[in-house]
Amino acid sequence: xxxxxxxxxxVNKLRQQTGAGxxxxxxxxxxxxxxxxxxxxxxxxxxxxxxxxxxxxxxNEGVVIAKTTTDGKKxxxxxxxxxxxxxAKNADFVxxxxxxADKAVATSPTTIEELVSLEMDGAKISDLIIxxxxxxGEKIGVSKFEIVEAEKVIAYIHGNYxxxxxxxxxxxxxxxxxxxxxxxxxxxxxxxxxxxKEDVDSRIIEKELEIAKEQIRAEGKPEAMIExxxxxxxxxxxxxxxxxxxxxxxxxxxxxxxFLDDTNKGLTVTAFKRVVLGA
Numbered sequence: 001x002x003x004x005x006x007x008x009x010x011v012n013k014l015r016q017q018t019g020a021g022x023x024x025x026x027x028x029x030x031x032x033x034x035x036x037x038x039x040x041x042x043x044x045x046x047x048x049x050x051x052x053x054x055x056x057x058x059x060n061e062g063v064v065i066a067k068t069t070t071d072g073k074k075x076x077x078x079x080x081x082x083x084x085x086x087x088a089k090n091a092d093f094v095x096x097x098x099x100x101a102d103k104a105v106a107t108s109p110t111t112i113e114e115l116v117s118l119e120m121d122g123a124k125i126s127d128l129i130i131x132x133x134x135x136x137g138e139k140i141g142v143s144k145f146e147i148v149e150a151e152k153v154i155a156y157i158h159g160n161y162x163x164x165x166x167x168x169x170x171x172x173x174x175x176x177x178x179x180x181x182x183x184x185x186x187x188x189x190x191x192x193x194x195x196x197k198e199d200v201d202s203r204i205i206e207k208e209l210e211i212a213k214e215q216i217r218a219e220g221k222p223e224a225m226i227e228x229x230x231x232x233x234x235x236x237x238x239x240x241x242x243x244x245x246x247x248x249x250x251x252x253x254x255x256x257x258x259f260l261d262d263t264n265k266g267l268t269v270t271a272f273k274r275v276v277l278g279a
Contacts, residue, residue, distance in 0.1 A: 004034040018043050019092070019135045044127065047134020054083075054139040060278035061088040063161035064144075065101040068153050075153035075166040076104045077275045078115070079144035087138050094161065096132060100125060100142065112145045146273040154180030158188045161277070168271040173264040182250060183243075183260070187274050192243040195269050200242060208237050243269060 006029045014025040014036060020043050028046075032038035062081035068074065080097035087093050099120060109115040116126040123131075125142075132140045150168025154177070157164045165184040169176060194200045212233035216226050239245045244257040251259065260267040 004030075006030055006034060010034065010036075014039055014043075018131070021135075043134060044131055047130045047132075050137060051130050051133040051139070054133065057083055057139045059083045059139040059141060059143075061085050062143075062277060063088060063094055063097045064157070064164040064275050064277050065097055065161060066155035066157050066164035066166055066275075067101045067105045068155045068166075069105055072152050072154075072172065074105075074108070074147070074149045075155045075168075076101065077144065077146040077155075077164045077166055077273055078104060078142055079275055079277060081139075081141050081143050081278075082136065083138040087136055088161075090136075093132075093136070096128075097161075104145070109145075110147070112142055115145055116142060144275055146275060148271050148273055150270045152176055152180065154184050156181060156184035156188060158185070163188055163274070163276050165275075166273045167269055169260075170268050170270050171264060171266065173267065175263055176267070179260065179263040179267075182248075183256060183269065184272075186246065186249050186256060187243065187272055189249060190243075190246055191274060192246060192272075193241045194243070195272065196242050196244045197238045200238070205234065208234055243272065 006026060010029055011022055011026045014020070014029060015022055017036070018025065018040055020028070024043060024046065025039070028039040028042040031042050059081040061084055062079060064077060064079045066075060066077045078097070078101050080100060082088055082093060100115070103118055103120050103125065104115055107118055109118060116124070116129065118125050120128060129140050129142070146166065148166040148168045150170065152169045152172035154167045154169070155164070165187045167180055167184045167187065169180060193204060209230050212230040213226050216229050221229060239247075244255065246256050248254050248256055248259045254262070257268070260269070
Protein backbone atom coordinates (compact mmCIF):
# COMPACT_ATOMS: atom_id res chain seq x y z
CA UNK A 1 0.00 0.00 0.00
CA UNK A 2 1.20 3.49 -0.80
CA UNK A 3 2.64 5.79 1.84
CA UNK A 4 2.23 8.74 -0.53
CA UNK A 5 -0.21 11.36 0.71
CA UNK A 6 -3.23 11.48 -1.60
CA UNK A 7 -4.97 14.86 -1.53
CA UNK A 8 -8.63 15.51 -2.15
CA UNK A 9 -7.57 17.58 -5.18
CA UNK A 10 -5.74 14.57 -6.64
CA VAL A 11 -8.76 12.35 -6.09
CA ASN A 12 -11.03 14.92 -7.72
CA LYS A 13 -8.65 15.31 -10.66
CA LEU A 14 -8.66 11.55 -11.31
CA ARG A 15 -12.41 11.50 -10.93
CA GLN A 16 -12.74 14.24 -13.55
CA GLN A 17 -10.43 12.34 -15.89
CA THR A 18 -12.08 8.95 -15.54
CA GLY A 19 -15.60 9.51 -14.25
CA ALA A 20 -15.08 6.85 -11.57
CA GLY A 21 -16.39 7.25 -8.03
CA UNK A 22 -14.46 9.23 -5.39
CA UNK A 23 -13.62 6.21 -3.22
CA UNK A 24 -12.55 4.17 -6.25
CA UNK A 25 -10.28 7.02 -7.37
CA UNK A 26 -8.74 7.37 -3.93
CA UNK A 27 -8.05 3.63 -3.72
CA UNK A 28 -6.60 3.62 -7.27
CA UNK A 29 -4.20 6.48 -6.44
CA UNK A 30 -3.12 4.78 -3.24
CA UNK A 31 -2.48 1.50 -5.06
CA UNK A 32 -0.54 3.40 -7.76
CA UNK A 33 1.56 5.51 -5.35
CA UNK A 34 -0.02 8.67 -6.71
CA UNK A 35 0.78 7.86 -10.37
CA UNK A 36 -2.22 9.06 -12.39
CA UNK A 37 -1.51 6.85 -15.42
CA UNK A 38 -1.11 3.76 -13.26
CA UNK A 39 -4.21 4.72 -11.29
CA UNK A 40 -6.17 5.00 -14.55
CA UNK A 41 -4.93 1.55 -15.55
CA UNK A 42 -5.98 0.22 -12.15
CA UNK A 43 -9.50 1.60 -12.65
CA UNK A 44 -9.68 0.13 -16.14
CA UNK A 45 -8.61 -3.25 -14.80
CA UNK A 46 -11.26 -2.91 -12.14
CA UNK A 47 -13.75 -2.17 -14.90
CA UNK A 48 -12.61 -5.25 -16.83
CA UNK A 49 -13.20 -7.39 -13.76
CA UNK A 50 -16.64 -5.88 -13.35
CA UNK A 51 -17.39 -6.54 -17.03
CA UNK A 52 -16.33 -10.18 -16.69
CA UNK A 53 -18.37 -10.71 -13.55
CA UNK A 54 -21.47 -9.32 -15.26
CA UNK A 55 -21.06 -11.18 -18.55
CA UNK A 56 -24.07 -13.39 -17.80
CA UNK A 57 -26.38 -10.48 -16.97
CA UNK A 58 -29.15 -9.34 -19.31
CA UNK A 59 -28.64 -5.89 -20.80
CA ASN A 60 -31.89 -5.22 -22.63
CA GLU A 61 -32.20 -1.55 -21.70
CA GLY A 62 -30.24 1.24 -23.35
CA VAL A 63 -30.64 3.52 -26.34
CA VAL A 64 -31.06 3.22 -30.10
CA ILE A 65 -29.53 6.07 -32.08
CA ALA A 66 -29.82 6.90 -35.80
CA LYS A 67 -27.63 9.42 -37.59
CA THR A 68 -26.80 10.40 -41.17
CA THR A 69 -23.71 11.84 -42.84
CA THR A 70 -23.73 15.56 -43.61
CA ASP A 71 -24.41 14.89 -47.30
CA GLY A 72 -27.39 12.71 -46.36
CA LYS A 73 -26.23 9.76 -48.47
CA LYS A 74 -25.50 7.34 -45.66
CA UNK A 75 -27.10 6.57 -42.32
CA UNK A 76 -26.33 4.33 -39.35
CA UNK A 77 -28.26 2.92 -36.42
CA UNK A 78 -26.56 1.61 -33.30
CA UNK A 79 -28.03 0.05 -30.18
CA UNK A 80 -25.99 0.54 -27.00
CA UNK A 81 -27.26 -1.53 -24.09
CA UNK A 82 -27.18 -1.42 -20.31
CA UNK A 83 -29.09 -3.32 -17.64
CA UNK A 84 -31.52 -0.77 -16.21
CA UNK A 85 -33.82 1.96 -17.41
CA UNK A 86 -32.26 4.25 -14.81
CA UNK A 87 -28.87 4.10 -16.54
CA ALA A 88 -30.46 4.28 -20.01
CA LYS A 89 -31.91 7.68 -19.11
CA ASN A 90 -28.63 8.98 -17.67
CA ALA A 91 -27.31 11.92 -19.71
CA ASP A 92 -23.70 10.66 -19.60
CA PHE A 93 -24.71 7.22 -20.90
CA VAL A 94 -26.73 8.77 -23.74
CA UNK A 95 -23.81 11.08 -24.58
CA UNK A 96 -21.46 8.07 -24.68
CA UNK A 97 -23.77 6.28 -27.11
CA UNK A 98 -24.09 9.44 -29.23
CA UNK A 99 -20.30 9.69 -29.40
CA UNK A 100 -20.06 6.11 -30.68
CA ALA A 101 -22.71 6.88 -33.30
CA ASP A 102 -20.81 10.01 -34.37
CA LYS A 103 -17.66 7.92 -34.77
CA ALA A 104 -19.53 5.39 -36.87
CA VAL A 105 -20.85 8.13 -39.16
CA ALA A 106 -17.42 9.72 -39.50
CA THR A 107 -15.38 6.57 -40.17
CA SER A 108 -17.75 4.14 -41.96
CA PRO A 109 -17.07 0.78 -40.26
CA THR A 110 -19.07 -2.11 -41.70
CA THR A 111 -19.49 -4.38 -38.66
CA ILE A 112 -19.84 -4.09 -34.88
CA GLU A 113 -16.38 -5.62 -34.56
CA GLU A 114 -14.87 -2.88 -36.73
CA LEU A 115 -16.83 -0.22 -34.87
CA VAL A 116 -15.66 -1.18 -31.37
CA SER A 117 -12.07 -1.46 -32.62
CA LEU A 118 -12.03 2.22 -33.60
CA GLU A 119 -10.22 4.76 -31.43
CA MET A 120 -12.18 7.47 -29.68
CA ASP A 121 -10.70 9.91 -27.16
CA GLY A 122 -7.36 8.12 -27.33
CA ALA A 123 -8.64 4.59 -26.64
CA LYS A 124 -10.44 1.81 -28.43
CA ILE A 125 -14.22 1.94 -28.12
CA SER A 126 -14.12 -1.61 -26.74
CA ASP A 127 -11.87 -0.40 -23.91
CA LEU A 128 -14.06 2.62 -23.28
CA ILE A 129 -17.04 0.28 -22.97
CA ILE A 130 -15.14 -1.63 -20.27
CA UNK A 131 -14.41 1.69 -18.56
CA UNK A 132 -18.12 2.55 -18.62
CA UNK A 133 -18.94 -0.85 -17.15
CA UNK A 134 -16.53 -0.15 -14.31
CA UNK A 135 -17.93 3.32 -13.66
CA UNK A 136 -21.61 2.44 -13.92
CA GLY A 137 -21.50 -1.10 -12.51
CA GLU A 138 -23.72 -2.49 -15.27
CA LYS A 139 -23.03 -4.61 -18.35
CA ILE A 140 -22.58 -2.24 -21.31
CA GLY A 141 -22.29 -3.21 -24.98
CA VAL A 142 -23.11 -2.46 -28.61
CA SER A 143 -25.59 -5.09 -29.81
CA LYS A 144 -26.81 -3.77 -33.17
CA PHE A 145 -25.28 -1.81 -36.04
CA GLU A 146 -27.20 -1.12 -39.26
CA ILE A 147 -26.27 0.88 -42.36
CA VAL A 148 -28.30 2.33 -45.25
CA GLU A 149 -26.75 4.05 -48.26
CA ALA A 150 -28.82 5.82 -50.95
CA GLU A 151 -29.20 9.09 -52.85
CA LYS A 152 -30.96 10.42 -49.75
CA VAL A 153 -31.17 8.83 -46.30
CA ILE A 154 -33.53 10.03 -43.57
CA ALA A 155 -32.99 9.11 -39.90
CA TYR A 156 -35.75 9.07 -37.30
CA ILE A 157 -35.67 8.28 -33.56
CA HIS A 158 -38.90 7.50 -31.72
CA GLY A 159 -39.87 7.10 -28.08
CA ASN A 160 -36.91 8.44 -26.11
CA TYR A 161 -34.27 6.43 -28.02
CA UNK A 162 -36.27 3.18 -27.90
CA UNK A 163 -36.82 2.80 -31.66
CA UNK A 164 -34.94 4.13 -34.68
CA UNK A 165 -35.50 4.06 -38.43
CA UNK A 166 -33.36 4.72 -41.51
CA UNK A 167 -35.01 5.16 -44.92
CA UNK A 168 -33.12 5.32 -48.22
CA UNK A 169 -34.61 7.02 -51.29
CA UNK A 170 -33.65 6.87 -54.96
CA UNK A 171 -33.48 10.65 -55.31
CA UNK A 172 -32.90 13.81 -53.30
CA UNK A 173 -35.40 16.47 -54.17
CA UNK A 174 -37.47 19.32 -52.83
CA UNK A 175 -39.76 18.41 -49.96
CA UNK A 176 -38.05 15.11 -49.30
CA UNK A 177 -37.02 15.92 -45.71
CA UNK A 178 -40.65 16.24 -44.63
CA UNK A 179 -41.92 13.38 -46.79
CA UNK A 180 -39.01 11.21 -45.70
CA UNK A 181 -39.83 11.77 -42.05
CA UNK A 182 -43.46 10.81 -42.75
CA UNK A 183 -42.30 7.55 -44.33
CA UNK A 184 -39.89 6.88 -41.44
CA UNK A 185 -42.73 7.41 -38.96
CA UNK A 186 -44.88 5.03 -41.03
CA UNK A 187 -42.16 2.38 -40.74
CA UNK A 188 -41.87 2.99 -36.99
CA UNK A 189 -45.63 2.61 -36.52
CA UNK A 190 -46.48 -0.14 -39.02
CA UNK A 191 -43.31 -2.30 -39.01
CA UNK A 192 -43.38 -3.48 -42.66
CA UNK A 193 -41.54 -6.70 -43.52
CA UNK A 194 -40.10 -5.34 -46.78
CA UNK A 195 -40.08 -2.43 -49.22
CA UNK A 196 -42.23 -4.21 -51.83
CA LYS A 197 -43.59 -7.67 -52.63
CA GLU A 198 -40.34 -8.99 -54.06
CA ASP A 199 -38.47 -8.12 -50.84
CA VAL A 200 -40.52 -10.48 -48.67
CA ASP A 201 -38.62 -13.58 -47.57
CA SER A 202 -39.90 -16.70 -49.37
CA ARG A 203 -40.27 -18.46 -46.02
CA ILE A 204 -42.69 -15.76 -44.85
CA ILE A 205 -44.71 -16.11 -48.07
CA GLU A 206 -44.88 -19.90 -47.68
CA LYS A 207 -46.00 -19.54 -44.08
CA GLU A 208 -48.70 -16.98 -44.96
CA LEU A 209 -50.03 -19.16 -47.78
CA GLU A 210 -50.15 -22.21 -45.52
CA ILE A 211 -52.03 -20.28 -42.83
CA ALA A 212 -54.45 -18.91 -45.43
CA LYS A 213 -55.14 -22.38 -46.88
CA GLU A 214 -55.82 -23.84 -43.43
CA GLN A 215 -58.24 -20.99 -42.68
CA ILE A 216 -60.03 -21.52 -45.99
CA ARG A 217 -60.34 -25.28 -45.42
CA ALA A 218 -61.69 -24.61 -41.92
CA GLU A 219 -64.38 -22.44 -43.51
CA GLY A 220 -65.45 -25.39 -45.64
CA LYS A 221 -64.57 -23.91 -49.03
CA PRO A 222 -64.22 -26.33 -51.99
CA GLU A 223 -60.64 -27.59 -52.55
CA ALA A 224 -60.70 -26.25 -56.11
CA MET A 225 -61.09 -22.68 -54.80
CA ILE A 226 -58.40 -22.82 -52.14
CA GLU A 227 -55.44 -21.69 -54.29
CA UNK A 228 -57.34 -18.71 -55.73
CA UNK A 229 -58.67 -17.54 -52.36
CA UNK A 230 -55.25 -18.03 -50.75
CA UNK A 231 -53.67 -15.86 -53.47
CA UNK A 232 -56.19 -13.14 -52.61
CA UNK A 233 -55.27 -13.37 -48.94
CA UNK A 234 -51.58 -13.12 -49.85
CA UNK A 235 -52.26 -9.93 -51.80
CA UNK A 236 -53.97 -8.55 -48.70
CA UNK A 237 -50.86 -9.49 -46.72
CA UNK A 238 -48.67 -7.56 -49.18
CA UNK A 239 -50.94 -4.52 -48.85
CA UNK A 240 -50.74 -4.58 -45.08
CA UNK A 241 -47.12 -5.65 -44.60
CA UNK A 242 -44.99 -4.17 -47.42
CA UNK A 243 -44.10 -0.51 -47.17
CA UNK A 244 -44.92 0.79 -50.67
CA UNK A 245 -48.27 -0.99 -50.66
CA UNK A 246 -49.31 0.06 -47.16
CA UNK A 247 -52.07 2.59 -46.71
CA UNK A 248 -50.48 5.91 -45.79
CA UNK A 249 -51.26 6.50 -42.13
CA UNK A 250 -51.66 10.28 -42.59
CA UNK A 251 -53.90 9.97 -45.68
CA UNK A 252 -55.85 6.73 -46.13
CA UNK A 253 -56.84 7.68 -49.70
CA UNK A 254 -53.40 6.66 -50.98
CA UNK A 255 -50.67 4.13 -50.36
CA UNK A 256 -47.02 4.99 -49.70
CA UNK A 257 -46.10 4.40 -53.36
CA UNK A 258 -48.65 7.03 -54.48
CA PHE A 259 -47.69 9.42 -51.68
CA LEU A 260 -44.04 9.36 -52.75
CA ASP A 261 -44.85 9.73 -56.47
CA ASP A 262 -47.06 12.72 -55.63
CA THR A 263 -44.19 14.26 -53.66
CA ASN A 264 -41.63 13.86 -56.47
CA LYS A 265 -42.30 12.00 -59.72
CA GLY A 266 -40.55 8.61 -59.61
CA LEU A 267 -39.55 8.93 -55.95
CA THR A 268 -39.41 5.59 -54.15
CA VAL A 269 -37.78 3.81 -51.22
CA THR A 270 -34.72 1.69 -51.96
CA ALA A 271 -34.09 0.33 -48.45
CA PHE A 272 -34.99 0.78 -44.80
CA LYS A 273 -33.88 -0.43 -41.38
CA ARG A 274 -35.99 -0.48 -38.23
CA VAL A 275 -34.39 -1.24 -34.86
CA VAL A 276 -36.36 -1.66 -31.63
CA LEU A 277 -34.56 -1.58 -28.29
CA GLY A 278 -34.05 -5.06 -26.88
CA ALA A 279 -35.81 -6.83 -29.77
